[in-house]
Amino acid sequence: MSTDQPLLPDNQMLFDEAPCGLVVTKEDGTILRSNQTFSHSIGLDAQALIGRRFQDLLTMGGRIFHQTHWSPLMQMQGSVAEVKLDLVHHDKHIVTMLLNGVRREHASGAFYELALFGTKDRDKYERELLNARKVAEDLLREKTAAESALRQAQAELKSAYEEAQLRASFAEQMVAIVSHDLKNPLTAIKMASGILAREERTTRESKMLGHISQSVNRAERMIADLLDLALARVGQGITLSPSTVDLHAFVGASVDELRMTFPEATLVHQTVGTGNAWLDADRVQQIIGNLVANSVAYGDLQQPITITSRVEQDHAVVSVKNQGPVIPDSLMGVLFEPMIRGGNTGTDSRSVGLGLFIVREIVRAHNGVVSVNSTPESGTTFTATFPMV
Amino acid sequence: MFARAKCDFLRSHKPIPRDAIPSTIYTAADIKTFGATGAARMDLQHRNNVKVMGDGPSTLIFSHGFGCDQSMWRYLAEGFTDRFTVVLYDLVGAGESDLEAYDREKYNSLAGYARDLNEIIDHYARGPVIVVGHSVSSMIGTLADRQAPGSIAAHIMIGPSPCYIDTDDYVGGFKLEDIHSLLDILDSNYLGWSSTMAPVIMGTPGQPALSEELTNSFCRTEPDIAKQFARVTFMSDNRQDIVGLATPTLILQSTDDLIAPLAVGDYLHAVLPNSTLCLVANVGHCPHMSSPSACSEAMENFLSPWIREHVN
Numbered sequence: 271m272s273t274d275q276p277l278l279p280d281n282q283m284l285f286d287e288a289p290c291g292l293v294v295t296k297e298d299g300t301i302l303r304s305n306q307t308f309s310h311s312i313g314l315d316a317q318a319l320i321g322r323r324f325q326d327l328l329t330m331g332g333r334i335f336h337q338t339h340w341s342p343l344m345q346m347q348g349s350v351a352e353v354k355l356d357l358v359h360h361d362k363h364i365v366t367m368l369l370n371g372v373r374r375e376h377a378s379g380a381f382y383e384l385a386l387f388g389t390k391d392r393d394k395y396e397r398e399l400l401n402a403r404k405v406a407e408d409l410l411r412e413k414t415a416a417e418s419a420l421r422q423a424q425a426e427l428k429s430a431y432e433e434a435q436l437r438a439s440f441a442e443q444m445v446a447i448v449s450h451d452l453k454n455p456l457t458a459i460k461m462a463s464g465i466l467a468r469e470e471r472t473t474r475e476s477k478m479l480g481h482i483s484q485s486v487n488r489a490e491r492m493i494a495d496l497l498d499l500a501l502a503r504v505g506q507g508i509t510l511s512p513s514t515v516d517l518h519a520f521v522g523a524s525v526d527e528l529r530m531t532f533p534e535a536t537l538v539h540q541t542v543g544t545g546n547a548w549l550d551a552d553r554v555q556q557i558i559g560n561l562v563a564n565s566v567a568y569g570d571l572q573q574p575i576t577i578t579s580r581v582e583q584d585h586a587v588v589s590v591k592n593q594g595p596v597i598p599d600s601l602m603g604v605l606f607e608p609m610i611r612g613g614n615t616g617t618d619s620r621s622v623g624l625g626l627f628i629v630r631e632i633v634r635a636h637n638g639v640v641s642v643n644s645t646p647e648s649g650t651t652f653t654a655t656f657p658m659v
Numbered sequence: 660m661f662a663r664a665k666c667d668f669l670r671s672h673k674p675i676p677r678d679a680i681p682s683t684i685y686t687a688a689d690i691k692t693f694g695a696t697g698a699a700r701m702d703l704q705h706r707n708n709v710k711v712m713g714d715g716p717s718t719l720i721f722s723h724g725f726g727c728d729q730s731m732w733r734y735l736a737e738g739f740t741d742r743f744t745v746v747l748y749d750l751v752g753a754g755e756s757d758l759e760a761y762d763r764e765k766y767n768s769l770a771g772y773a774r775d776l777n778e779i780i781d782h783y784a785r786g787p788v789i790v791v792g793h794s795v796s797s798m799i800g801t802l803a804d805r806q807a808p809g810s811i812a813a814h815i816m817i818g819p820s821p822c823y824i825d826t827d828d829y830v831g832g833f834k835l836e837d838i839h840s841l842l843d844i845l846d847s848n849y850l851g852w853s854s855t856m857a858p859v860i861m862g863t864p865g866q867p868a869l870s871e872e873l874t875n876s877f878c879r880t881e882p883d884i885a886k887q888f889a890r891v892t893f894m895s896d897n898r899q900d901i902v903g904l905a906t907p908t909l910i911l912q913s914t915d916d917l918i919a920p921l922a923v924g925d926y927l928h929a930v931l932p933n934s935t936l937c938l939v940a941n942v943g944h945c946p947h948m949s950s951p952s953a954c955s956e957a958m959e960n961f962l963s964p965w966i967r968e969h970v971n
Contacts, residue, residue: 297949298942323942325917330833331840334893335848337918337944338726338794345948346730354848356840366847393847400846 291367291386297345297379299323299336308386311367313360324384329356329364340371344382348373354389366393439504446500449493456493460486495624499608502631510550510635517547517586521579524555531559532566536574547586548659553632554588560625561590561652569650570594589653597644605642606630629654703782707748707775708755711783713740717812717965718784720746722776724794724818724944725892726880728754731793734951739958742966744785750796751775752884761884769795769895773802780810787812787965791958793947794818794918795892801901812965814908815958818919818944819927822896829898832920838893845886901930908934909961911954913941935961 285292291308295301301319309315312327325336332355340350353369371384463482471479501508518541525539558577565575569592580587597605608627633640633654644650703709710729719739721732729747736745749756750772765771776799780788788811790800797819804811823831824838880888908931912924928936937957941950959966 329840329844330837331842331844333917334833334837334841335726335844337916338724341943342727342731342945342948345945346733354844356844396847 291384293319293324293384293386295324295382295384297373297382299325299341299382302381311359311365311386311388312357324382327357329358332356340369344371344373354393355386357386366390442500442503445496446504449496449500452489452493456486456489460490495628498628498631499624502627503608508553508628508631508635510553512548512550512636514546515549515551517545517549517579517581517588520549520551520554521558521577521588524558525577527555528559528562532562535562535566535571537562538574538576540576540578541580542578543581545581547581547656549586549636549656550632553635554654554656557629557632557654558588558590560629564625564652565590565592565650568592568594584658586656586658587653588656589651591649591651593649596646597642597650602642602644606640626652703775703779706751706757706760707779708757709779709783710747712736712745712747713743714785715739715741715743715745717786718744718746718780718788719962720748720776720779720784720788720790722748722790722792722796722799723750723753724792724796725888726885728756730754731945731948732791735947735954738955739962743789743962744783746779746783748779750799750888752888753880758881758884761881763887766887766891768891769799769897770802770806772796772799773806776800776803777807777810780807789813789815789962789965791815792817792819794820794944795895798895798897798901801897801904804904804906805900811906813961814906815911815961816908816927817911817947817954818913818916819910820919820923821898821901821927823893823918824896826896829926830920830922832917832923833893838889841893842886842889845882845889898930901927904931905933907961909957910934910936911946911957912936912938913943913946913950914938915942916944916946918944937961 279287286306288305288307291311292305293301293308294303301322301324304316304319306316309319325333325341328336335355340353343350349370349372351370353371355367355369357365357367359365366389367386368389369384369386371382374381374383459482463479463486467476467479467483498508521541522539525537529537562575562577569575573593576591578587578589578591580589606626606629608624629652630640633656636656638654638656640652640654642650642652708729719736721729721736723729723731728749732747736747739745751766752758752761762771765774776790780803790796790803790811790813792798792800792814794817797814797816798821800811800814800816801821804814820831822829823833824835825831825833910924910927910931912919912921914921924936924938928934939946939950939953939957941953943949947954
């Protein structure tokens with residue numbers, strides 16, 4: 271019966287052909303014995319391995335790891351398990367193996383018994399996991415960095431904005447103070463030139479006094495505009511003294527005055543409907559003046575400028591229309607902001623770019639709205655609409 | 660000459676009674692590190708797993724190297740507890756230290772570890788202090804000495820290296836790519852060893868008792884910390900700190916050490932004016948474990964100025 275049993279492999283064969291690499295070393299790593307499986311894994315035969323140190327078969331990183339990690343552990347706890355190592359094959363390619371090792375004490379020291387398992391596929395999979403983790407960590411780092419950069423940019427923007435506001439407010443206060451202080455010397459100039467004009471003058475002197483008077487008037491208008499800007503921006507806003515007025519009569523009188531100011535233009539007054547309106551007449555006259563001045567500056571003076579006053583049931587409407595070049599699209603959005611000017615009108619501009627801003631502020635103070643329409647066919651029309659209170 | 664000077668120094672210093680050691684003082688940085696609520700209870704003992712043995716008039720502080728913890732001193736330290744106050748501790752991030760205390764910024768350079776060592780000296784040392792540092796801890800001791808000159812009476816450096824990477828004429832023994840390959844190995848063992856980088860213990864032939872209680876108790880390192888510490892250790896260049904350090908120093912140099920080759924020991928001996936270079940016949944980077952008696956013999960000689968007969 272027992273003779274039918276096949277013979278078990280002997281110990282030598284079990285050792286040599288074990289399904290894992292087996293290596294016995296001294297404590298310092300010197301190889302005393304190894305099996306064929308191990309020889310096969312790293313391409314060196316057992317005889318050639320005797321006397322070499324096991325750690326010398328490792329990559330440099332593996333050797334440091336051996337010295338700093340698993341060699342002390344072998345000594346202290348007597349074993350290690352599942353340590354992953356990179357060995358260098360005889361033909362220089364790297365073989366990744368898992369190591370289990372035990373320390374066996376004997377009278378004069380200890381042997382290290384090492385078992386090594388190939389772990390090619392597992393290693394490949396683990397490296398993929400590792401790479402995926404690295405990618406995820408990198409992405410997270412990038413995201414965190416981007417978020418922090420964004421936060422910083424927002425903070426910088428906010429502080430730049432606050433600084434700009436502070437500067438703007440300072441500049442507007444300056445405008446208010448300077449404009450106000452300029453009024454007194456102008457008044458003095460005006461009075462003095464008035465007194466000089468009363469006496470008999472040569473033609474040349476009268477002409478020069480006329481220039482002085484015109485320039486003073488222009489400077490007064492500019493200062494009035496600047497004061498209005500300052501009121502709207504840093505003060506309480508433009509204040510009104512409204513009263514009941516006959517719209518057509520009052521607009522007609524304004525147009526008459528403007529004919530004197532702009533003799534080069536043809537001004538036409540049209541009326542629609544009849545009735546009174548509740549307005550600050552001086553301020554609305556200022557609106558008409560500013561709009562007509564714009565028409566004179568930018569419109570085609572060969573064609574008339576039409577000022578229309580219209581009384582409707584709920585609204586009073588004043589509009590100013592001229593022919594000529596249309597307002598560019600790029601200007602439309604900012605037309606009513608301060609310091610905005612149309613195309614080149616030469617240096618002799620009557621204002622500092624506040625006309626339409628003041629128009630808007632006055633209309634707003636009346637709870638009204640101002641709009642603009644500019645096409646090549648129908649020309650450019652500014653329309654101020656005031657509610658009937 | 661220096662030995663006599665040290666004896667004078669000793670005479671002028673009475674041992675400090677243990678109960679006179681002040682309780683821990685907290686800095687703002689500590690409070691930040693530990694969180695406001697834990698600040699009051701924060702304790703170096705907890706942070707660095709400090710162990711004190713013996714009550715001699717001088718203090719030996721053992722500081723372990725990269726990859727392990729204070730348990731690596733078990734073959735060496737006990738021989739000194741009869742004549743010295745012996746202090747063992749774990750670097751933050753290693754062994755049984757408080758991982759909550761691991762601050763990536765603080766420990767991004769060896770100077771952070773050196774601050775910890777000085778705190779331990781302040782609160783645990785009796786009399787003159789001799790720092791026994793293995794490997795990277797030799798440089799931590801050097802930096803602690805530079806941070807607080809006079810706090811350390813002597814250094815014993817086991818397998819020290821001020822710079823691991825070859826640069827110009829200097830031979831450290833490694834190239835940058837070697838250090839990257841170490842980081843790769845640490846990375847791949849992170850997966851192999853699950854969450855804590857402490858390898859499983861197998862039954863040990865002839866020593867079955869050495870199993871259960873010791874499982875995973877040695878050299879435990881959180882993988883991310885191990886990687887940062889590896890980078891800080893192997894990328895650091897402390898040559899400027901070590902050159903000219905006048906504190907008496909014993910260099911224990913293994914005859915065959917991959918991590919700290921002979922040339923590095925010679926370099927250190929040349930740049931440390933009060934150094935003794937002692938070659939220990941040993942293979943590997945841990946002579947205090949594999950050749951403890953040769954190490955303690957050299958240490959006894961070097962330490963003789965600080966050894967007094969112990970009076971019971």
